[in-house]
Amino acid sequence: MAKELNIKNGEWVTINTARGEAEAKALVTKRIRPFKIDGKLIHQVGMPIHWGYAGIATGSSANQLTSIVADPNVNIHESKAFTCNVRKGRIEAGV
Numbered sequence: 001m002a003k004e005l006n007i008k009n010g011e012w013v014t015i016n017t018a019r020g021e022a023e024a025k026a027l028v029t030k031r032i033r034p035f036k037i038d039g040k041l042i043h044q045v046g047m048p049i050h051w052g053y054a055g056i057a058t059g060s061s062a063n064q065l066t067s068i069v070a071d072p073n074v075n076i077h078e079s080k081a082f083t084c085n086v087r088k089g090r091i092e093a094g095v
Contacts, residue, residue, distance in 0.1 A: 001043040002028040005088055012090045015045065017082055019067055022047075022060035023090050045084060 007013055009028040014021055024047060035042045047062045066079040 001034065001045075001086065002026060005086065007086075007088050011088065014087050014089060014091050015047065015065060015084050016087075017065045017084045020064040021091055022062060022064045024060060045086060 002008070007026050007028065009026060011026050012023055013026045014023050016022075032044050032046060034044065047065075065084060066082055069079040070076065
């Protein structure tokens with residue numbers, strides 16, 4: 001996917017869903033390979049969901065991209081997979 005979108009390792013990307021947007025630095029790797037489903041290539045995007053907006057890792061959070069679905073027993077966010085769009089550039093840049 002990085003090759004198709006002309007994204008290089010360490011460049012900023014914007015990930016958006018129906019719920020929101022987040023920006024992150026790309027980690028381009030061959031370890032996560034696309035699926036082929038019904039003849040269509042489906043890419044996977046991995047993003048840490050454990051960090052918030054303050055602390056060692058600051059900025060956007062994967063929680064901004066999902067709806068709030070909490071496990072009723074322990075209130076842990078259980079929405080771990082969803083569809084998204086990825087584009088090169090930061091949110092404010094609009095590129």
